[in-house]
Amino acid sequence: MPKLSAEILQLLKEPATTKVVATTDEFGIPYAVASSFLHLGDGGELVHLELLEKSATGRNLLRSLWFDKKVSVTLAAADGRSFVIHGKPVKALISGPVFRRYYQQVRTLLADADLSSVWLIEPEEVVNETYAVRKKAEEELFPFSVHLDRLLVAPA
Amino acid sequence: MTDAAIRPTEQEPLQDVVNRYPDVPRLIIIKTDVQRRGVFYTDRALEVLDESLHQVTGTHIFGARDGKLVARPESLLLRDGTSIITTPTPLEQNPYSVDLIDGKLWLVDAGEPVEEVDYWSAPDFYALTSSSGVPMKNIVSARPQRLNIFPYRYCTFWNNGKGCTFCDIVCQLKKGKEELQIPARLNPVEVGEVVGAALLEPGRFSSVFLTSGSITSGKEPFDDEVDYYIEILSEVGKHFRTKKYPSQMIGTAFSQRQLERLYNETGLMSYTADIEVLNEELFNKHCPGKAEWIGYREWKRRLVAAVDIFGPGRVNTGIVAGVELAKPYGFRTEDEALVRVLEEAEELASQGVGTVFIVWSPRPGTPLGNQQNASLDYYIRLAKGLHELRVKYRLPIGFDDYRHCGNHPDSDLSRLLPY
Numbered sequence: 001m002p003k004l005s006a007e008i009l010q011l012l013k014e015p016a017t018t019k020v021v022a023t024t025d026e027f028g029i030p031y032a033v034a035s036s037f038l039h040l041g042d043g044g045e046l047v048h049l050e051l052l053e054k055s056a057t058g059r060n061l062l063r064s065l066w067f068d069k070k071v072s073v074t075l076a077a078a079d080g081r082s083f084v085i086h087g088k089p090v091k092a093l094i095s096g097p098v099f100r101r102y103y104q105q106v107r108t109l110l111a112d113a114d115l116s117s118v119w120l121i122e123p124e125e126v127v128n129e130t131y132a133v134r135k136k137a138e139e140e141l142f143p144f145s146v147h148l149d150r151l152l153v154a155p156a
Numbered sequence: 157m158t159d160a161a162i163r164p165t166e167q168e169p170l171q172d173v174v175n176r177y178p179d180v181p182r183l184i185i186i187k188t189d190v191q192r193r194g195v196f197y198t199d200r201a202l203e204v205l206d207e208s209l210h211q212v213t214g215t216h217i218f219g220a221r222d223g224k225l226v227a228r229p230e231s232l233l234l235r236d237g238t239s240i241i242t243t244p245t246p247l248e249q250n251p252y253s254v255d256l257i258d259g260k261l262w263l264v265d266a267g268e269p270v271e272e273v274d275y276w277s278a279p280d281f282y283a284l285t286s287s288s289g290v291p292m293k294n295i296v297s298a299r300p301q302r303l304n305i306f307p308y309r310y311c312t313f314w315n316n317g318k319g320c321t322f323c324d325i326v327c328q329l330k331k332g333k334e335e336l337q338i339p340a341r342l343n344p345v346e347v348g349e350v351v352g353a354a355l356l357e358p359g360r361f362s363s364v365f366l367t368s369g370s371i372t373s374g375k376e377p378f379d380d381e382v383d384y385y386i387e388i389l390s391e392v393g394k395h396f397r398t399k400k401y402p403s404q405m406i407g408t409a410f411s412q413r414q415l416e417r418l419y420n421e422t423g424l425m426s427y428t429a430d431i432e433v434l435n436e437e438l439f440n441k442h443c444p445g446k447a448e449w450i451g452y453r454e455w456k457r458r459l460v461a462a463v464d465i466f467g468p469g470r471v472n473t474g475i476v477a478g479v480e481l482a483k484p485y486g487f488r489t490e491d492e493a494l495v496r497v498l499e500e501a502e503e504l505a506s507q508g509v510g511t512v513f514i515v516w517s518p519r520p521g522t523p524l525g526n527q528q529n530a531s532l533d534y535y536i537r538l539a540k541g542l543h544e545l546r547v548k549y550r551l552p553i554g555f556d557d558y559r560h561c562g563n564h565p566d567s568d569l570s571r572l573l574p575y
Contacts, residue, residue, distance in 0.1 A: 026572075053559070059572050065236055066181035094237040094559060095300035095360070096277040103359030115359060117237060 001044055001122050008083055008126065011075045012040050020074040021048050023120075025153030031056050037106070038073065046073055046087065049102055053116040063120050065089040071121060074129070082129040090137040093118040164205075165192075167250065168466055170265060173532050180536055180569070186533045187240045188565045190232075190252050190263060191515035194245025197228055200256040201292075201517050205229055208283070210275040211298060229254070231272040231299075231562075232263075236574045239300060239562030243517060266308065270436070276300055280360075281354040286346050294338045296350040301362045303354055307342040307388050310380075311369025313445025320432060321442045322479050325369050327521040328431035348391030356393055363560045364392055367406035381407065382414045389422035400425050404555050406474070409450050409458040412465070419465045426555035427466050430474035431455055434500040434511070441485045460507045469552035474564075477538055478516030478529035491535040498541040505545040512556055512564040513538055535565065542566035 003013075011017045022032035033056075037049040050058040064071050065088070073085045093099045094117050103115045128134070138145060149156060170189060174182045175540035197205075205212065211230035232240040232254070253264040254273065262269040282293040297304040313319050314326050335511070354361060366388060371381035385405060393401065402422045409429040410418070418424055433439045436452040446455065462471040480486055481491050487493035501511040502563060516529045543566050552575045553567045554560070561567070 002185055005537075023324060053554075055367040059574070062571055066183060092237040095233070096274070100357070100359050129484065 002124065002126070003044065004040070004085075004123060004126065007081075008075065008085070009040060011081070011083065012038070012046075014077065016078040018074075018076040020076070021061075022072045022074065023057055023064060024069065024071075025056065025060055026063065031060055032074075033057050035073070037102075041120055042121070044123075045090065046085065046123060047102075048119040048121060049071075049106060049115060050117045050119055051106065051110075051113055051115055052124055055090055057114075058119075061089045061121075062092065065092065067153060070124070073121065073123075080131060082131070084127045084129050085123045086125045086127070087121045087123040089119050090122045091120040093120070170270065170534070175538070176234070176533075177189050177536055177540075180540065181236070183234050183238060183271065184539070184565050184568050185237050185532070185536060186263065187234060187238055187568070188515060188539065189239045191242050191563075191565075192518070192529055192532060192535060194249065194251035194517065195232070195240075195263075196245060196247050196251045196253050197292055198253055198255045201254045201261060202228065204256055204261070204326050205275065205549045207278065209278055211278050211282070229275045230297075232261075233300060234273060236272065237300075238558045238568055239276070241299075241563045243519075245357055257500065279354060280357045281350065282352055288343075288346060290339065291355060292347070295342055295346060296354060298354070298361070299365075299562055300359070302561065303351060303361050303364045303504070305347055305351075305364065305366045305392075306368060307344075307347065307366065307384060307387060308368035308371060309311060309338070309340050311445070312372045312559060313370055313449070315372075316443035316445075318448055321482075321523040322446070322476050322516060322518070323430075324519045324521045324525075325546045342388070344387040344480060348390050351392045352395050363402040363555070364556060365406075365560070366405050370408045376411065376414070377449055378408050378410055378414060379555045382410060384416060385418060386421050388478075389418075389424055391459065393423040396423060399423055401445045402555070402560070404428060404560065406430055408446075409455040410462075411458065412461050414457075415462050424474075425466070426470040427462050427472050428472050428474060428556065429455065429459055429462070430476075431459070432474070432476050432551055433480050434497045435487075438480055438485060439569060442479055442482075459504060463508035469510065471508065472510035472512055472556055473504065474554070475511060475513045476516045477513035477535060479524065481530050481534075482524050482527050490530060490537075492538055493530075494534065494541065496540065498545070501542060502548075503544055505551060508549075508551070510546060510551045510553055510556075511542055511551070512561075512567050513542065514563050515565070539565040540570055543569035546570050 017036045019038040020032050021035045022030055022096055024030050032035040035048050039047055070086050101119050106109050106115045107114045108115045182372045213230055234240060255262055255264045257269055261273050263271045263273055273566055277297045284292045286292050286295060311319060311325050326477050336435055360562040366385060372378060374380040378434060398414040403424050404426045405424055432443050439452045459471060459473055480497060502512055515535055518525050518527050553570050557567045
């Protein structure tokens with residue numbers, strides 16, 4: 001499992017970061033949801049708290065675990081930085097001390113909430129999707145993709 | 157076509173079976189095979205068993221395949237949250253091993269690590285004692301998300317020698333009474349007290365489960381059993397602010413009047429009456445007590461009638477899969493057994509009654525104790541077949557799934573369903 005960079009660890013800690021978990025169903029149809037509790041677990045995996053037992057995301061995560069399919073997690077910072085992390089769900093906790101800790105945390109933060117499963121997602125690859133970074137890379141790699149009006153001596 | 161009596165030395169490599177069923181999760185195939193073959197805990201695995209952290213064998217109503225009643229892990233959890241409910245099995249029967257590798261517990265087969273597992277966590281109330289001085293874990297036990305109440309550890313079908321041929325409830329009662337001082341009949345008030353203590357643990361339990369041996373006595377047969385359940389469920393219900401609470405009872409196939417009482421007078425939300433074998437002739441052979449007191453067709457009729465009371469998807473029946481192949485009366489081939497069992501399961505499903513199976517684990521002290529259960533292929537095909545019926549008739553199984561029971565490979569497959 002690759003170690004996540006300090007920048008990503010910081011983004012995971014940052015409450016203002018938007019965190020999205022994207023999964024696919026049995027037909028390959030994508031399903032992306034905000035995961036407000038997503039954070040880094042003790043073992044270096046991403047932790048997604050699935051509150052509802054029959055949610056599409058929960059079922060898709062299970063399908064991925066069962067049939068060895070990947071999911072992705074997107075982190076979007078308030079300043080425009082963005083990363084997509086590909087990974088695999090490797091464990092669903094439904095009982096035990098770790099589950100209990102998260103259950104209590106969720107109950108403290110959300111009125112009358114429940115917790116179905118604590119999902120551990122092992123990151124495999126990180127893609128920097130920050131616009132400025134992607135733009136620079138594209139312009140270097142694909143110089144023919146530029147619209148010419150952007151290159152004028154005196155832009156319109 | 158495979159024969160029921162596959163010898164332990166003829167095990168097909170697990171991966172070959174996994175490859176043959178690409179639409180069945182490998183973890184569920186592993187679970188099923190472990191249930192089929194049992195487990196053996198190595199000394200290293202037992203050294204990390206800590207009674208203050210883990211559940212050790214408790215108030216089982218049924219016994220282990222090796223016939224021993226000593227502290228061992230209650231059961232195992234897979235990484236998808238599925239339980240493997242299995243029993244320690246003698247090494248000569250070729251069980252999986254549970255061993256400690258690099259500080260982690262693994263299922264091991266033929267010397268190869270197969271899958272990482274966890275022991276079940278001990279609930280808080282296991283450390284407590286009831287007001288009458290009995291360890292609470294001897295009154296109510298736990299699964300990862302379920303509270304188990306086994307209030308009466310005897311089955312009166314045994315009074316005239318008509319207990320089920322695969323069942324060791326009475327042998328286990330004697331052992332439990334003598335070796336663990338488990339009360340044979342629980343006091344409903346004390347059960348309520350223990351359940352109250354258990355529920356203080358946040359997030360630990362999502363259902364209450366109740367089962368006992370059949371009690372034939374009463375004004376109408378089984379009235380005493382029903383009265384006893386009502387007494388217990390009423391004590392349990394005092395802890396909830398809602399009239400109904402997530403719960404399951406496995407009982408005898410009760411009459412409509414008895415079922416209405418159970419539903420109306422308690423918080424019970426689902427009902428199971430195990431028919432054990434889905435074939436009339438085999439039912440009569442293997443469940444002579446049930447046949448004598450109720451009868452096969454009436455058992456099924458009562459299951460269907462229960463749907464009107466509890467609702468579709470809240471009534472089911474359990475079978476001890478593999479017994480239908482036991483010699484000398486069983487089906488001759490697994491193919492035939494599968495067709496016949498699924499035919500009858502479909503008849504029930506079409507009327508709102510689900511069927512789940514447990515893998516038959518031949519136990520010492522039972523008439524079928526020296527026989528073999530069925531092949532892994534058979535159990536996988538049966539799990540698929542029962543799951544497909546659930547899809548076809550849109551039958552939810554939320555009250556008897558991986559979270560609320562954990563003993564049915566078929567209902568594990570239904571975890572992906574949106575209902």
